[in-house]
Amino acid sequence: MVHAITGGDLGVIDQHKALMDDTIGVDARTDAIAVYANFSMMTRIADATGTPLDAGSTAISETLRADLGLDDFISSRM
Amino acid sequence: MNTHVAHDQAAPAAPTIVDADIRADLQDAHASFVEALGDPGTWWTGAERVAIVDEARRAMEHAQRPPWEAPSTITGMIGDGHPLPLWAIDAVWRITNHPGTTTADWYASIIEQSDADLTDRDGARSYVELVAVVAPMNAIDRFADVMGLARLPLPAPVAGAPSRHAPESSVQRHWVPTVNMAGANVFKALSAVPAASAAMRPVSASHYVPEDAIVGDLTWCRDTLSRAQIELVAAATSMANECFY
Structure with a gap:
């Protein structure tokens, strides 16, 4: 669903919404879209303000960051 | 979907979208945030805060433009008499369309322009409030867009001067100044403008x-x-x- 949304094709988005309605229900689909919207906000706050990783996250995320290539993001701030 | 526009009798200038299928706390958070946009903020007037959202919405219509095409560099993109300074318009567009491409150098250039442009307000803290308007509106508008709802209409600006309330803050680990406080770094990010930070939190909690x-x-x-x-x-x-x- 998230990738359908960021892809921007309204037909594909509607297909995913219908699939979610059939599988998890309308309320869950709405809440999923709400979470997507929230992280459209939080990512913009973090990246617009130069928010660094929290101290407790730096070490425990090292393998994850490497596996997913997160350290290569322009927004990487280590 | 039972979507319609309803006008609050007590505040006719601040219409809200009501949808019977959507949680009331979500709708209330959206309506409260948008209604308050018209009020004078900490560093921006009500008219400027509404103009910031207008620019964010205009930016979304140009989402395919690359990040290096700042609107201030494109002839005819910004009309004469625009209520916002050019650096603010460029920042709104970059944050809306390409948030993952912001860098410390980009931020420094924006603040350099803001400090040169503004004579009566703090550039860095004005930028923080701008972020605190743009980011939640991205959440509210993108939610409406995906849900197939009309975007909330913007309120009429309320006259008055910004409060210019500036608690003690400094540049620490973020690019922007922050106050000393406990909690996750992302919740500290807007702390130099407490009213703006507080306005964002119900949006996050409801989503x-x-x-x-x-x-x-x-x-x-x-x-x-x-x-x-x-x-x-x-x-x-x-x-x-x-x-x-």
Whole structure:
């Protein structure tokens, strides 16, 4: 669903919404879209303000960051 | 879908969208945030805060433009007499369309322009308030867009001067100044403008989970999505936005 949304094709988005309605229900689909919207906000706050990783996250995320290539993001701030 | 525009009798200038299928707390959070946009802020007037949202909405219509095409560099993109300074318009567009491409150098150039442009307000703190308007409106508008709802109409600006309330803050680990406080770094990010930070929090709580449950109750959910499913959507969105944090 998230990738359908960021892809921007309204037909594909509607297909995913219908699939979610059939599988998890309308309320869950709405809440999923709400979470997507929230992280459209939080990512913009973090990246617009130069928010660094929290101290407790730096070490425990090292393998994850490497596996997913997160350290290569322009927004990487280590 | 039972969508319609309703006008609050007590505040006719601030219409709200009501949808019977959407949680009331979500609709209330959206309506409250948008209604307050018309009020004078900490560093921007009500008219300027509404203009910031207008620019964010205009930016979304140009989402395919690359990040290096700042609107101030394109002939005819910004009309004469625009209520916002050019640096603010450029920042709104970059944050709206390409948040994952912002860098410390980009931020420094924006603040350099703001400090040169503004004579009666603090550039860095004005920028923080701008972020605190643009980012929640991205959430509210993108939610409406995906749900197939009309975007909330913007309120009429209320006359008055910004409060210019500036608690003690300094540049520490963020690019922007922050106050000394406990909590996750992303919740400190807007702390130099407390009113703006406070306005954002109900939007987050209604979309995601209550703030005290983010790390305090890892099983909290609304009985629709499990917490694990919520975090999966959060992670996928952050990845799609190439957000390192």
